[in-house]
Amino acid sequence: MENKIIEKQNMAPFVDNLINAEAEVIGPKRKDGKYAFDKLIETGELCLDYDTTLLPPKMYLFPPKETLIKFELGKEPKVEPVAEAKPLILFGVHPYDIKAIELLDVAFSTTNPDINYLSKREKAVIIGVDCLNPNPNAFCPSLGTATAETGFDLMLTDIGDSYVVAIGSSKGEQLLTKYAETREASQAELAQRNSERQKALARYKVTLNISPEELPQLLGKSWDSPWWKEKSEKCLSCGSCIVVCPTCFCFDVQDDIALNLKEGERYRQWDGCMLADFAAVAGEGNFRGDKESRFRHRMYRKGKYIWERYEKLGCVGCGRCASACLAEIASPAETFNKLKEESK
Amino acid sequence: MKAKLGFFDFTGCEGCQLEVLNFETELVELLNHVDIVNFREAKTEREDNYEIAFVEGSITRESEIPRLKKIRQQAKIVVALGACACLGGVNCLKNFRPMEENLRIVYGDAARYYDTIPARPISSIVPVDYYVPGCPIDKKEFLKVTKALLLGKRPEIPNYPVCVECKLAGNVCTFDKGETCLGPVTRAGCNAICISNGRHCWGCRGPVDDPNTNSEKEILQKHGLTVEDILNQFRIFNGYLEVSK
Ligand code: SF4
Ligand code: SF4
Ligand code: SF4
Ligand code: SF4
Ligand code: SF4
Numbered sequence: 001m002e003n004k005i006i007e008k009q010n011m012a013p014f015v016d017n018l019i020n021a022e023a024e025v026i027g028p029k030r031k032d033g034k035y036a037f038d039k040l041i042e043t044g045e046l047c048l049d050y051d052t053t054l055l056p057p058k059m060y061l062f063p064p065k066e067t068l069i070k071f072e073l074g075k076e077p078k079v080e081p082v083a084e085a086k087p088l089i090l091f092g093v094h095p096y097d098i099k100a101i102e103l104l105d106v107a108f109s110t111t112n113p114d115i116n117y118l119s120k121r122e123k124a125v126i127i128g129v130d131c132l133n134p135n136p137n138a139f140c141p142s143l144g145t146a147t148a149e150t151g152f153d154l155m156l157t158d159i160g161d162s163y164v165v166a167i168g169s170s171k172g173e174q175l176l177t178k179y180a181e182t183r184e185a186s187q188a189e190l191a192q193r194n195s196e197r198q199k200a201l202a203r204y205k206v207t208l209n210i211s212p213e214e215l216p217q218l219l220g221k222s223w224d225s226p227w228w229k230e231k232s233e234k235c236l237s238c239g240s241c242i243v244v245c246p247t248c249f250c251f252d253v254q255d256d257i258a259l260n261l262k263e264g265e266r267y268r269q270w271d272g273c274m275l276a277d278f279a280a281v282a283g284e285g286n287f288r289g290d291k292e293s294r295f296r297h298r299m300y301r302k303g304k305y306i307w308e309r310y311e312k313l314g315c316v317g318c319g320r321c322a323s324a325c326l327a328e329i330a331s332p333a334e335t336f337n338k339l340k341e342e343s344k
Numbered sequence: 345m346k347a348k349l350g351f352f353d354f355t356g357c358e359g360c361q362l363e364v365l366n367f368e369t370e371l372v373e374l375l376n377h378v379d380i381v382n383f384r385e386a387k388t389e390r391e392d393n394y395e396i397a398f399v400e401g402s403i404t405r406e407s408e409i410p411r412l413k414k415i416r417q418q419a420k421i422v423v424a425l426g427a428c429a430c431l432g433g434v435n436c437l438k439n440f441r442p443m444e445e446n447l448r449i450v451y452g453d454a455a456r457y458y459d460t461i462p463a464r465p466i467s468s469i470v471p472v473d474y475y476v477p478g479c480p481i482d483k484k485e486f487l488k489v490t491k492a493l494l495l496g497k498r499p500e501i502p503n504y505p506v507c508v509e510c511k512l513a514g515n516v517c518t519f520d521k522g523e524t525c526l527g528p529v530t531r532a533g534c535n536a537i538c539i540s541n542g543r544h545c546w547g548c549r550g551p552v553d554d555p556n557t558n559s560e561k562e563i564l565q566k567h568g569l570t571v572e573d574i575l576n577q578f579r580i581f582n583g584y585l586e587v588s589k
């Protein structure tokens with residue numbers, strides 16, 4: 001992979017050029033003491049040294065609410081599919097979120113390709129940045145998601161006075177040539193990048209005491225563990241853990257009809273297995289009607305089912321769920337470590 | 345055939361009916377599909393041939409009970425409109441004081457001419473088919489429920505907590521700002537409007553079907569509220585419920 005250097009003073013012009021170019025630029029900004037991805041109006045708003053964002057950048061590829069079709073009722077009903085997409089630059093995406101998007105790429109293109117996701121994805125450029133200040137609940141190193149080798153067009157690493165830029169695609173390279181002032185990276189600068197990444201690893205506070213490959217098997221034999229009931233007792237079924245998760249991709253589909261009772265649209269919105277009615281079916285049935293089975297299901301998704309289906313982990317260790325959970329029960333790391341201990 | 349609607353008010357501030365009248369453009373369109381035959385707030389002529397009754401306000405006087413029962417007898421569908429009708433609402437604050445004292449505070453010397461009973465939701469008197477919660481109601485949700493009824497579909501309102509919409513709105517949680525919130529046990533549907541505007545959730549939409557109030561109380565305590573504080577939070581809108589007692 002080719003590497004360049006952008007001096008820090010040249011970063012603002014690069015971002016400004018991107019903002020003024022044809023595409024919308026989305027990046028992490030400060031929000032009430034935390035960070036959130038949002039449209040950048042000017043470079044000054046961009047915070048590349050953030051820990052993590054409230055919501056994952058997946059929201060720009062798989063929006064919380066999205067129209068799928070428009071229809072008109074009548075003798076001969078009219079139906080028109082909708083798949084809106086515009087050029088987008090996601091700037092400052094952390095490696096774990098890049099890994100999560102790689103999972104979504106597979107999930108949304110396997111079996112029944114999801115045209116709404118894929119059309120947005122195709123128009124999106126991903127400019128990553130290494131996470132050097134991890135949030136206290138993250139455990140990326142244990143899952144191999146602290147750095148990324150693929151899944152980006154460009155990847156930045158802050159090495160002090162400058163950024164090393166790894167070029168991940170020709171699209172990325174073109175943007176760099178067109179909009180940034182760069183120079184070749186020296187061996188010393190590449191060594192510096194390694195050392196920054198190494199130092200960052202030491203800043204993670206949570207560690208998984210099991211290798212990710214062993215998780216499916218561990219979960220497989222933990223179905224009857226008392227942990228599920230004990231821990232889920234406090235669950236509020238509030239869905240915070242699934243809404244903030246970069247790898248969750250479940251949605252609900254509903255119709256909305258205009259006041260003329262003729263025209264309408266079918267839309268999807270994020271949904272998830274921790275909500276009480278997620279597995280509810282006609283006739284008052286619910287496949288997972290209690291907190292315990294929902295709590296267990298989510299952990300199985302993160303550590304077993306997704307792996308078995310897509311050969312990618314269903315959790316990238318970002319720690320957002322643990323930060324969002326008021327009941328303090330949502331961290332997969334805590335559950336996996338506990339089950340590992342029980343299994344000894 | 346246009347469906348015939350009636351609007352009825354019991355004890356409340358009439359804010360929910362006002363919300364309906366505030367629709368203007370939408371209301372005009374709605375009138376293509378319905379006849380509003382009874383709406384004291386909006387018109388003087390009245391007929392009693394309504395099929396769908398929207399009921400605002402809670403029940404706080406003996407005399408309101410037979411009136412509500414009559415509405416139930418006439419209407420095929422009864423929809424509770426707003427926190428007062430759905431939950432008892434703010435009126436239930438008076439339930440924590442003796443009724444005579446309430447009368448004296450409100451009416452002074454004239455107290456003996458009035459009767460008052462502990463405030464209650466309309467569902468404690470008659471069966472209610474559907475709910476449009478909130479104080480006041482959300483106009484979009486009212487229209488959603490009404491459109492579903494006109495199409496013969498079952499109206500769906502969210503059965504998940506406000507936290508879902510709050511997170512989707514991109515808010516920083518009030519608990520992370522050193523405050524507290526009833527969002528984790530309160531029914532969504534308002535787009536977490538209070539939190540998005542810098543406040544917290546007071547629970548005006550009432551609880552979800554199966555709220556984990558024990559866990560919520562524990563969390564509130566952990567964040568510095570006393571048992572008394574917690575009861576006072578719940579009592580603002582949910583005084584009729586067990587959780588406030
Ligand atoms: S695990 Fe936590 S965040 Fe998730 S639904 Fe339960 S209480 Fe909410
Ligand atoms: S389960 Fe939690 S830690 Fe894992 S990816 Fe989702 S939000 Fe991040
Ligand atoms: S619910 Fe609120 S707005 Fe509606 S009548 Fe009662 S007090 Fe007024
Ligand atoms: S502010 Fe309230 S509604 Fe929003 S996430 Fe926090 S507890 Fe839930
Ligand atoms: S945030 Fe809470 S108090 Fe505010 S409107 Fe919604 S339910 Fe009512």
